[in-house]
Amino acid sequence: MSEQFSRRDFLKLAGVGAATTAILTGCGPASRYVKREPYMQMPEYNYNGQSTYYATTCRECAAGCGLVVRTSQGRAIKTEGNANHPLNLGKTCARGQATLQGLYNPDRVTNPMKRASRGADSTQAMDWEAAIQAVADALKNNKPEEIAFLMGMAPDHLFDLVTDLAKATGMNAPVRFGALGMFDARATLSKAAENLFGQASLPFFDVGGAQVVFSFGANFLETWLSPVSYTRGFAGLREAQTKQRGKFVQFESRMSMTGGKADEWLPLRPGTEALVALAIGRLAAEILGGSMPRVFASVDPKDAATKSGIKLETLEHLAEMFASSNGALAIPGGAALGQSNGLAVAEAVLALNALSGNFGKPGGVYLSALAPNQTEYNRPASAREMQALVQNMFDGKIKVLFVHGVNPLFELPASLEFGGASKYVSQIISFASFPDETAREADFIFPDHHGLESWGYQRVATGSAQPVLSGAQPVVSPYYNTRATADVLIAAAQLAGGSFAAALPFKDEVEFLQSKIASLMSEADGSISGPDIATFMAYFQQHGGYWKLTDGRGAPSAEDMLNRTIAAEEAEFAGEGEFFFVPFVSPTLAEAGANKPWLQELADPTTTVMWNTWVEMNSETAHELGIENDDMVKIVSEAGELEAPVYVYPAIRPDTIAMPFGQGHTAFGRYAEGRGVNPADLLGSHFNEAGDLAFAGMKVKVTKTGEKKLLSRLESVMGVYGIGLGEEK
Amino acid sequence: MAYEKKHAEHAHAAHAHGEEHFREKHLMLDPLPRGQMNDMVMESMMEKPTWKFWVVIAILSAIVAYGLVYSWAKMIAEGLGIAGVNRPAYWGIFLVNTVFWIGISHAGTFISAILRVFKAEFRRPFTRAAELMTTFGLVQAGFSIFMHMGRVWLSYWLMPYPNQRMLWPNLHSPLTWDLLAITTYLLSSTMYLFLPLIPDLAMARDRSTGWRKNFYKILALGFRGTEGEWTHLRNAMNIFAFAIIPVMFSVHTIVSWDFAAATRPGWSSTIFGPYFVVGALHSGMGAVIVVLAVIRATMKHMKYFIRAEHFDAIGKLMLIISMAWAYFFFNDYMVQWYGGDKWTKQLLHFHEAGPMGWMWFAMLIFNIVIPWAILWNPKWRSTPWLVSIVGILINVGMWFERYIIIPVSLTINRMPFTWRLYKPGVEIPLGLGTLAFFILLYMIASKLIPLIPVWEVQEGQMAHELKKFGRETVVTVSELE
């Protein structure tokens, strides 16, 4: 089948559908299933000055945006958005742009290696045969239930492969986890959807079609769920040419980059989000008239106003705004959900949407479209589920742990003691491309290719109206002696024999991919179709995936929602101290951007700080405590303590401090290592009802240490804050 | 020595005779034979240097080697990152020093050419010392401007030279004007230094042996002192004296245009031209008086040539120039302030109340308050040590002025997001290197070049005469030229 398919045919295909630039299939240096032709017939990518473009999927976060990578003479030059990809429509975020700095990072893991002892610097290079043998041994020599896979958040082909393997052999089902999912509080959203709509799903909020958006802590312009798609939605909200410019109100204790764009920013007391949402609901229902929905009935707006610190008049005015709009949308997310009452917050805010009656309507709430080859939403693990895994590790129930695409030693709060538990695991095998913290504590590192060197697909969990299976292909040949983890597992399964070999009867990763997408070949409404799998696969690669041409979003049923009761209690906070502690994901670095120098050099959108961690503290509070910019403070929580310099921030509650998550690596290459601190070290293991970490549910003590650390800012402290100009502004 | 003895006798009789009083005070009325003055100048120049001289030379050489040679080489190799320049202060101490040294160099020409043209008699003994400052100061200015460049190895691209790429410097750029003006000034001031030096070089040639004889022989260009040679020399000097004055004014005016022609708050000022010229004279006069005090204190016989009357005369000039500077400063400030442009207002406020406010006030104290407080008093301004302290402070004040105009003013622009303070880095050793090199050149020159133009002093002495009318002693001057 493959042998009959020549490069010329590929190139012919390449011309199809490529409007402005020829987006080629993976017939580049990394091609497989392509017959080699004599060098006299030079392919385009070998001409001097000729660029070739390959469509693939961005692996910097789990959203699954489509990329088109420009390559020149075998080098990847520039990533650009795939204009046809329904999720991102040709756009990318900063991390997608900087993905090449991961590909060509000077600190990648260059070949498979065995570590002398965990945590040791000295390693011994291995060849891949030995590596595959080691994986096979690990599979074969342990009971299946003693083998666990810990994977990244992305629902990708590797997850499917391991799931298949686990199902067939009785291994533990792979656990997907990522700090972004933790800070997104995905489990809470999913649980709320399950409770209210009867179906676990990621709700999709159509910001672009709304007229008024109330966001309760959702940082949807930063890292939340699918930032590029939500940013496009935000632009739609503001679009004033064809409709009225939409209004945006943000409720949060610390002004995020998202909150910075709000027309009204309301610094409520942390933990009172549910109360405020219900109070607004009650006031809005009063304005709308009719009988008072049960869900709002028990709330006293005055009480909510007192507790939240938002004036009653303001609540009334917001309710008026919400009620009078014919396209009001309320979004729960971020820190509002990462509290002990997070699930109640999510439900209360969704109830506001029920009042607005926007379910399944433009500008309203949908259930996210499931990907084409997906039957139900499978969310990444919550922190509580991770705790269960850690407990299993402690109990010695897990003998072999495979880690791929996630760095639990950095991403999980230290209080969950993943590090301690790993000592009870006899063998840890990491597939990390970078020498991260977890890879340092692993016995073996069998590096996977970088995402741009890899095959694969990824299901788009949310953000697109159409169901999307985003396709990935190598845009360059592997730079180092790395190997696709799927290939390693397939080969090792063959070696291990038995049910392992039977579970993965594939020659290699690509054959596995083909087997997975073959069913889409002849489905109706598909963006592509093909007569045979090779052609279909070529289209799949060329277009950067497969998507339906129809809207696949579900309309949640709003029935009963207004007749429920939601406990509108305030959240509980763990620990002693005068400050609420709000950790937030750095919009530019996220969880794994710190090793890319240009991401480090990007100014944080709210503070413009580069290359470090800071603590945001209200100007008045800082003044009272005698703290100035760049003063080091010690922050003590019940789980730990750390020191970081202060950024005196005008837009945070006086009783709150905030810190970005993303720095504080102790490994991960020269640009990340030893830079800043990791606020996850301060987080205790408290969970909300849905099992998400109550990461915003801590109280901390702050003391000035007397030292200073000059934060690098892009902004001028003089020009922006008037500090040092000779007058106090 | 003969001179000291004679002078002591004069002093002894000073009270008794008005004539003696005049002689003591005025060099021009205290003539010595030409031969004796020649010997004194030669002796002061050829005197065997003491160990102190060598120690100072060694220290200065070390500073030059570290500051100028090593630091500069390092900066060329690594880039301007090791200096303190940044956005928005793209210009820093290098250009401060450039302006400063050009300012220093102004005094030489001013004293020599303007005073010569106006026949100010007190100038005669120290024109040479001042002219040397011009040339050596310009050397430092040149160094400083080249240090400033990002790719100094390509600095010849700024010169209009024929090249196959048909590229030419941009004559719209004030920097190109600047380069041409400074080059012109350096060449003309060197020639202007050299012309009056010829008779003295010839004098030195006739009174020295060995390598010195050859050295002076070459430099003296065969001058024998014939009537024809003197006529030509005088004509040439006259032409140069008149011609160099506009060059001098233009140089610092053009330097000021580097700033005034820019679209920046605080810089776009039409008064910058004369303001800079006066500022240059202010620092230049201050420097001259320091140099004279040092020469007088350290070199033999100089107390004969350089007297209190000279300090008094330069002190008066300094006072006048300080007033002129104050006038221009006020004028510039007033118009900028009254203009009410928000960026300019912000800048003026930043000057006074910002982190560099101390420098702004120090500038006013050093440039105005101290000179006015001290120089009004004839006795004080005739005291070499006191007046040279004033000279040093004026120079510090004027350096501060340039520092405020360049990096401090650059902090404030129309994009507040970029405002940032400038902190010097390698500029400090490099700046000290230029200062050390200036002093070093001066010290070497003092051993090679007759610092006193003997012929000019003698010319003046011949023209001056004390005449008695009854009981009155009157000074008369006859026109020689």
Add this chain to the structure above:
Amino acid sequence: MATLADLKISEVKLSEEQTGKWGMVIDQDICTGCQACVAACAMENNLSFVGEVDSGYGRSMHWIRIERFWEGAYPEVKMTPNQPMMCQQCGSAPCEPVCPAYATMHSQAEQLNLQVYNRCVGTRYCANNCPYQVRSFNWRDYERPEPLSNQLNPDVTVRRRGVMEKCTFCIQRIHKAQDKAKSEGREVVDGEFTTACAQACPANAITFGRVDDPESLVSQLAHRGHGVKHLEELGALPSVTYFKGG
């Protein structure tokens, strides 16, 4: 051939009708400040990263930066609309006349301010005279450890120490599109290509195109009213129109 009349500077119309003029429209109301444009620019144009110390000392090489200020005091504090600031490609640029080496020039073909890296001797006068402060100087030879250099864009010069640089409106893309159009015997179509920043912007806040063509999207947007050109009072004729919105 240029006639004498063409060369009369007084008759040169420094306006948007200038043939070939490229321009930009930036909608600050939808700019979220996400830095995608900054990253895209850095990747496209081979910008060096300078590290923590230098970047905190005003030496970062960003060709585009996003400015934001604050209004009011807590709790009524507001972030001003994000303001992406890059070279405004002035029609009468203050940076151009002051360069003694002709290293920064006005291009008659594209109506851009060119920076000729290999002609630059590093006097930095242009940067001082730029009212928008958007020029970056190579203070050092910034390190780019191997194999990071693999991603260098072959269409863009890598700059060494002592050279000034700035946003070029991705002139390499302009030329590529023009060459392609020429080889196909047509004009460049509006929207056929765009700059790296505009291409990346998830909010579509940046629009790039020919401002001399009244039909182009950028012209239409620029003329829809309320647009502002920064520091227009200086007469530099910037090519970027901002919409503050709100």
